[in-house]
Amino acid sequence: MATLPTSEDTPAEDSAVFDIVQHGHKDLVQAIAFNSYGDRCATGSVDGKIRVFNRHQDGIWRICDNWKAHAGEILELQWLPPTIYPNLLASLGIEGRFRLWAEDPSAAPGRRFSSRDGNGKTVSELRSGRYPYRSFSVKHDEVTRCTYVALLAADGHLTVYEGEEPETLTDYAKFDDFQACTKPNRGEETCFRVQFDPNPEPCYTALRAGVPTDSLSLVVSGLTMLKIFRTRDTVTSSFGAATRGREFYLALEIKEHHHLIRDVSWAPGNYRGYDMIATACQDGFVRVFRIDTPFSKDDGKTWSLADILGNAKTDENSTSRNSHPRRQSQVPSGIRAEIDKSGTHGERTSTDQPGQIQHTVKVLSKLSAHRSPVWRVDFDDDGQILGSVGDEGKLMCYRQLPDGSWAKSSELGMMKARMTAPPTNSS
Numbered sequence: 001m002a003t004l005p006t007s008e009d010t011p012a013e014d015s016a017v018f019d020i021v022q023h024g025h026k027d028l029v030q031a032i033a034f035n036s037y038g039d040r041c042a043t044g045s046v047d048g049k050i051r052v053f054n055r056h057q058d059g060i061w062r063i064c065d066n067w068k069a070h071a072g073e074i075l076e077l078q079w080l081p082p083t084i085y086p087n088l089l090a091s092l093g094i095e096g097r098f099r100l101w102a103e104d105p106s107a108a109p110g111r112r113f114s115s116r117d118g119n120g121k122t123v124s125e126l127r128s129g130r131y132p133y134r135s136f137s138v139k140h141d142e143v144t145r146c147t148y149v150a151l152l153a154a155d156g157h158l159t160v161y162e163g164e165e166p167e168t169l170t171d172y173a174k175f176d177d178f179q180a181c182t183k184p185n186r187g188e189e190t191c192f193r194v195q196f197d198p199n200p201e202p203c204y205t206a207l208r209a210g211v212p213t214d215s216l217s218l219v220v221s222g223l224t225m226l227k228i229f230r231t232r233d234t235v236t237s238s239f240g241a242a243t244r245g246r247e248f249y250l251a252l253e254i255k256e257h258h259h260l261i262r263d264v265s266w267a268p269g270n271y272r273g274y275d276m277i278a279t280a281c282q283d284g285f286v287r288v289f290r291i292d293t294p295f296s297k298d299d300g301k302t303w304s305l306a307d308i309l310g311n312a313k314t315d316e317n318s319t320s321r322n323s324h325p326r327r328q329s330q331v332p333s334g335i336r337a338e339i340d341k342s343g344t345h346g347e348r349t350s351t352d353q354p355g356q357i358q359h360t361v362k363v364l365s366k367l368s369a370h371r372s373p374v375w376r377v378d379f380d381d382d383g384q385i386l387g388s389v390g391d392e393g394k395l396m397c398y399r400q401l402p403d404g405s406w407a408k409s410s411e412l413g414m415m416k417a418r419m420t421a422p423p424t425n426s427s
Contacts, residue, residue, distance in 0.1 A: 024051055024063065033077040035087075036381075040064075042089055044074030050091060050101070052113065067114030071095055080147070081140045084166050088123070089113070090149075096132020098151055099125040102167050124169035131155040139196035139216070140166065148175065148216060152194040156181030156222050158229075160248070176248050178348045180229070181222030193221045193264045203270035207308045208301060209293040210357050218248065219277055221261040226254040226279060228291065229348065232355030250348050252291065252359040259283040263376050269383035276364070278386055280374035286367040286388045286398075288406050292360045365406040369396045385409075 023029060023043055031044035039055040048070040053061045070093030080088040087103040100123045103112045127133070131153040139148045147166040151159050158180035163172035184190045197217035207213060211230065218229045229248040236243050260282040267276040275291040301307040370390030377388045386398040386406060395412040 024066065025049060031074050031077045031091075033079055033089075035079040036082055040079065040087075042077050042079065044069070044077050044091060046073045048072055048074060048093065050074065050077070050089070050113075052089070065110055065113045069093070069099065069101070070097065075134065076136060078136070078138055080138055080166060081142070083142060084140065084147075086167075088167055090136065090138055092133060092136050094132075096134070096154075097125050097127045098133055098136055098149070098169075099123075100167060100169060123167045126151065126161070126169050126172075128153050128159075131157065134190075134192040135194045137194050137196045137218070139198075141214075142200070144214075148196065150194050150196060150218055152180065152192045152220060152222070154190065154192065155183045156192070158194065158218075158220060160216075160218075175246075176231075178248065180220045180227065180348070181225050184223060188223075189260060190223060191221075191260050191262055193219075193261070195219050195264060195266050197266050197270075197275070198268045199270045199275075203273055203275060203293075204303075204308055205273045205295060206275075206293040206357070208299075208303075209295040210355075211293060213309060216246075216248070217251075217266075217275075219264055219266050221264045221279065223260060224257045226257060226261060226264065226277075228252040228254075228277070228359065230357070232353070232357075234355070248348060249353065249356050251357065252361055254289060254361050256287060256289075256363060257281055257283075262374060263378075265378045265386075267379040267383035267386075268381055276379075276383065278377045278379065278388075280377035280388055282373045284368055284370055284372055284374060284390070286365075286370070286374055286377055286386070286396075288364040288367070288386065290362040290364050290404070292362070293357055294360060364404055365398075367396075367398060367406060367408065369398075369408045369411075370394070 025043065025045035025047065027045045027047040029043050029045050033042050034040065041053045041055075041061070043051050043053075048068055049066060050069040051066045052064040054064045055061050069091050073094040074091055075094060076092045078090045080090065086105060089101045090098065091101065092098050101113050102123045105112070126149070128151070133151045134154050135152045137150045140146075141148070145164060147163050149161045149169075149172065151161075153159070156179060157177075159177045160175040161169070161172040162175040163169070165171055181192070195218070201207070201213050202211045202215055202217065212233060216231045220227050220229065228251045230251045231246040231248050234245050234247050236245065257279065261279050262282060263280040265278045267278070277289045277291060279287045281287065370388065370392060372391035374388050374390045377386070379386055384399065388396050388398075390396070393414065396408055397410040397412070398406045399409040400406050
């Protein structure tokens with residue numbers, strides 16, 4: 001961890017260099033996460049420990065707590081939004097257990113997340129029945145106050161949970177459950193990633209194309225596969241009673257990778273009118289994709305808010321239901337709905353069901369600055385800067401050009417230097 005200043009003489013705002021901080025872990029740091037405000041940092045190590053640092057008003061980062069979180073390597077960390085009280089930190093270990101940690105603001109420093117024996121005070125946890133979880137993503141809806149947790153297992157199976165109490169995983173209900181990626185062969189090198197769309201709503205062109213305002217979006221990578229899933233509104237009939245719900249459908253599959261995908265990131269800031277997704281691949285390339293939702297210019301709509309949000313804000317009466325004759329004419333039974341959810345081997349496929357919106361993809365850039373396998377990729381909070389880390393240990397930053405492509409803007413590397421004493425004048 002190389003961006004946490006500790007010198008009291010040079011606060012972070014005035015410092016022109018990066019200071020090295022001793023993170024305190026006794027093993028390799030595998031995961032790191034900042035909160036939304038950028039004043040809290042959590043690090044996870046191969047030894048299974050989590051350390052939390054707070055940035056104080058003087059610009060100095062100081063350790064807040066340190067505890068044993070998992071029995072082995074920590075794969076991923078994520079802070080939940082600071083609007084949730086108390087502050088929650090999510091972690092995933094190599095053993096496949098997803099855990100939530102809640103801060104006790106009234107506790108003394110060093111005991112905010114942990115107990116006296118040095119172990120963490122786990123709020124709740126989820127574990128897979130057969131295959132361990134390998135990636136997770138959490139999304140909190142500030143409007144409905146619902147929290148969604150997506151968990152991707154080692155066999156490519158994706159499970160999404162929904163809950164109104166973020167800290168109580170036992171009260172979460174299963175939102176959807178399906179095979180997102182093909183199950184890997186025995187002994188095959190694998191890597192799985194899942195991430196929610198970080199934007200509060202779909203972009204305005206997607207809304208005009210028919211994507212609901214409350215639609216959930218996921219990007220999933222497994223082996224060489226990259227897929228985008230979105231939710232659609234469904235209506236099922238059971239014993240003559242219609243039940244409305246939502247389920248994920250395969251919106252787009254991107255077939256541009258021939259080597260293992262190590263990481264994936266969905267760009268915030270979809271005010272551009274399209275979405276962007278970046279991948280880090282073992283072949284040494286960082287790829288940036290543009291995702292569009294085509295719409296007809298002759299659809300009789302304008303760019304007014306009433307037209308764009310017309311489908312989402314329409315009252316549920318007989319008049320509004322008649323505006324979707326296809327959806328009402330194909331109200332499936334409970335058995336038919338389950339069949340439509342699954343394709344070959346239980347994988348969710350695009351079957352042109354009501355509510356499925358067409359998506360297109362375009363490769364914006366194929367960046368080869370690392371010239372070595374790329375391990376991590378991520379956008380900043382505005383989606384303006386893209387960063388990647390390769391096997392050579394360098395951080396590459398990219399910016400988008402006026403033509404939409406991305407180009408390298410800066411490079412950050414670390415070198416070991418031997419300190420020598422300054423010469424002394426002998427008199």
